[in-house]
Amino acid sequence: MVVSKSTYEECRRQRLEENKKRMEELNLHKLAKALKSSPSSKPSSVVKPRWPRHPVSPSSAPVRRSSRIATMSPANYKEAPVEPLLRPRRSYQRRDLLNRVYASDEVRQYAIDRAEELISGLDSEHPSFIKPMFQSHVTGGFWLGLPVHFCKTHLPDHDEMIALVDEDGNESLTKYLADKTGLSGGWRGFAIDHQLVDGDTLVFQLNKPTKFQVYIIRAHESEDNEKNTPEKEEDDLEATHLTRSSKRFRASQLV
Numbered sequence: 001m002v003v004s005k006s007t008y009e010e011c012r013r014q015r016l017e018e019n020k021k022r023m024e025e026l027n028l029h030k031l032a033k034a035l036k037s038s039p040s041s042k043p044s045s046v047v048k049p050r051w052p053r054h055p056v057s058p059s060s061a062p063v064r065r066s067s068r069i070a071t072m073s074p075a076n077y078k079e080a081p082v083e084p085l086l087r088p089r090r091s092y093q094r095r096d097l098l099n100r101v102y103a104s105d106e107v108r109q110y111a112i113d114r115a116e117e118l119i120s121g122l123d124s125e126h127p128s129f130i131k132p133m134f135q136s137h138v139t140g141g142f143w144l145g146l147p148v149h150f151c152k153t154h155l156p157d158h159d160e161m162i163a164l165v166d167e168d169g170n171e172s173l174t175k176y177l178a179d180k181t182g183l184s185g186g187w188r189g190f191a192i193d194h195q196l197v198d199g200d201t202l203v204f205q206l207n208k209p210t211k212f213q214v215y216i217i218r219a220h221e222s223e224d225n226e227k228n229t230p231e232k233e234e235d236d237l238e239a240t241h242l243t244r245s246s247k248r249f250r251a252s253q254l255v
Helices: 005-025 028-037 105-120 148-154 187-193 221-227 230-254
Strands: 128-132 160-165 171-177 201-208 211-217
Touching: 005 028, 105 128, 105 201, 105 211, 171 187
Parallel strands: 160 211
Antiparallel strands: 128 201, 160 171, 201 211
């Protein structure tokens, strides 16, 4: 069914008149004019607090605390020094490396010869070897390399603690490193305790799988022995007789 254009316009006009009458009854026109005439109100801007440029020191600022812990003493967050664990530790003074004493070839060979004499008189059932001392063994590095063939034949194939026993029966523990075939930790203390110097020679005798008997041959004992040889004593005695004879001759001249 097709509605004519005139009929549609008539219905639209009637609807507009009805809406106008309703607006007049509700006084909507006056309300709209009143809203237009009133000044526009903008929402008030929120004022942000202004903080001080420099921070307030903790001492002057009030402490905010909960009412539940108001009666408790305030916590102290200052770091307290940690006390070190009390354990015995051997301390050694650092040797003056500028005052090293280097052994001469003659002195070094003298100690080696005496060590060979000593090792020839030891029990052959217990393997042994000779180790001359150098500066790297007794001052700076404190590392003692052992003969590779001896280590591969008689010592464990893994890292192990090995005891060194001196001629007085004092025992010192050292760390044996199997891969490097030498003594590391503990050897420094043994060298310093026994006042080893360059030129000394040590004889190591393996009495047990992890225990060495150590004999120390002092290199500088050769110099002391040379000072006390019979030839030296005879020369000193002859010099004493000459001095006494000279004094007697001078006394006779004065008389």
